[in-house]
Amino acid sequence: NAGVTQTPKFRILKIGQSMTLQCTQDMNHNYMYWYRQDPGMGLKLIYYSVGAGITDKGEVPNGYNVSRSTTEDFPLRLELAAPSQTSVYFCASSDPFWSGNTIYFGEGSWLTVV
Amino acid sequence: GIQVEQSPPDLILQEGANSTLRCNFSDSVNNLQWFHQNPWGQLINLFYIPSGTKQNGRLSATTVATERYSLLYISSSQTTDSGVYFCAVAERRGGSEKLVFGKGTKLTVNP
Secondary structure (H helix, E strand, O other): OOOEEEEOOEEEEOOOOOEEEEEEEOOOOOEEEEEEEOOOOOEEEEEEEEEOOEEEEOOOOOOEEEOOOOOOEOOEEEOOOOHHHOEEEEEEEEOOHHHOOOEEEOOOEEEEEO | OOOEEEEOOEEEEEOOOOEEEEEEEOOOOOOEEEEEEOOOOOEEEEEEOOOEEEEEOOEEEEEEHHHOEEEEEEOOOOHHHOEEEEEEEEEEEOOEEEEEEOOOEEEEEEO
């Protein structure tokens, strides 16, 4: 059981480049999330999805796009990378929290924009 | 939205000491979770504890939902306990829900 898998683990981008962070989960969770964590800070929600075909903005969505075509996959797209997007990105999945479920995180993707 | 505040922001201990970390939240919740982020960045679930007390080895947690706080106790701390501890609560809006995280408590346990 792999859980939540993110790729790549490390990436260096030049300003203005674009890339996609891949995320897949094998727990059949309906809910998936993308968080970013800046150095020394907590986690901020970028986008989330409550099921295939449904996505919604979190706290810090600017500069990012997502799609959810299947239950398993939730890729995060960075368009026109900027230094402010240098961060660690975590994908996560869960069943509904109000049913007493916990969240499962991937191992993180370290992104540097230079 | 829900506000989540953690204290203290930083804590330095000698190995073997006990500690208490606090999480305050601004609204009633029925899902509160504690996480440990190790020095390599990995986030690990510690407790799901919307109310009451749970124990897991040297760690225990208590949530008093009516007073909107939760406490994480670490006893006989070890260097492997170092890292950042986050609490998070579930916020439900318009049929969807998401976790709101506090800023964390950075714990350093020295040998």
